[in-house]
Amino acid sequence: MISRRLLLAAPALIIPPTLAHAAPEEKEFEFLGVRDPQLGMQLAVAEHFGLFREEGVNLTFRWQPSGGDVLTVMGSGFPIGVGSQLGQIALAAQNMPVKILTGLADISDTQGIVLGPHCRISNIKELEGKRVAFTQGNNSPLMFAKLAERFGFDHTKLQMIPMAPSEGVIAASKGDVDILLSWQPFLHRLTTMGGTLFATGGAHYFTGRKVVLPEAEKLLYSHSVILANESWIQGKPNTLQALLRALIKADARFKVDRAGCMPGLQRVLRIGPEPLRVMTEANRYGVLIDRPLVNSYRFTNDWAVGIKRIPTPQTPESGITPVVLEKVAPDNVTWRAGA
Structure with a gap:
């Protein structure tokens, strides 16, 4: 007969799920x-919440x-590390064996267009001739090309003026330029100065209300991702699995208790x-390998090839590997090579 004392002690004998996993090859x-x-x-x-330690790894950022x-x-x-799909594409184009382990967030809505407080338009064709502050080196100008394709104005008549984001905010607030093409929090900063949000990568506002664009019709595609060298993918799979388990826990915790997580994010x-x-609020978080991540990859590859940023095209089939995430959370992998 099982004694009451043994029953009380039994919970301590249960092995926590995290301890049942194979030990990380690299603990620190x-x-x-x-x-x-x-x-x-x-x-x-x-x-902030010690989730890496729960999974048996200790990261030093x-x-x-x-x-x-x-x-x-x-590249050295x-x-x-953490990065974007462009990071993997650029490294792969230089024959660096770096892969995307997972997406972290669809960040397309963090980039957008804000009209300065001195700029008012009643028709989208009135964008023609306007002065746009933008930051060189990224593909955000494609937003205007996409808008032109869909709504019929000549985006080549825009006056594109290179500026740092903070400089662009000041210039637009003073009327030295008409429009800011940038990312958060600079878009928000200009709206607090009287600017008007016009569009983001996944929505537009120029009809007087927010219109969320279908995935196939977005103005911009971009993701944040985890990047790892092939040597770690092959040689330290348990370490990478522990890392992703911690990130999945963090993602879930943020989604159920955003307010409780904000102090940790601030710190x-x-x-x-x-x-x-x-x-x-502008990000769509998820530790996922899915179709939107692949759309970001292909969109960025086409842009990089078009401006000769990379010498040869790259493919999501070679650049994104599901081998780690599918061991940890197979339901989070809804795209695989050949799908």
Whole structure:
């Protein structure tokens, strides 16, 4: 007969699920992070709540100013970090064995177009001739080409003026330019100065209301992702699985308790509460390999080839690997090569 004492002790004998997994090959390692909720929400939540430690790994973040800096460091051989689909495409085009392990967020709605407070249009054709502040080196100008294709105006008549984002906000607020083409929180900053949100990658507002665009008709496609060197994918699969389990926990925690996670995000990412709110609301988070991630990959590849940023096209079949995520959460993988 089972004694009451044994019954009381039994819960302590149950092995927690996280301890049932194979031990990570690398328990402590450096990870290239960016203090940006578009790239690092799950990383920050996992760090703040000790979710990496729960999975048996300890990350030391080597913070970078931007995803472009992550690309540079990984190009020198660093094994793992956060970035964008462009990072993997650019590295693969240089024969660097770097793959996308998973998407973290659809960040297309964090980029957009804001009319300055001195700019008013009643018809989309009135965009022609307007002065646009934009930052060189990214594909956001394609938003105007997509709008022109769909709504019929000549986007080549826009006057595109290169500026840093903060400079563009000031110029648009003063009327030195008419339009800001940028990303959050700079879009929000201009709207607080009297600017009008015109469009984002996944929606437009110029009819007087928000019109969410179907996936196939978005103006821009972009994702944040986890990048890993092939040597880690082959040689440290348990480490990478532990990493992704922690990020999936963080993603779920944020979705059920956003308010409770915000102080942790502020602490780790060092971003004030209002811009943090704006940026997190613009992202569609998910530790996923899905069709939208593939759309971002193909969209970015076509742009990079078109402007000769890369010498040869890259494919999602070669650039995105589901082998780690499908071991951890197979339901989070809804696209595979050949699908």
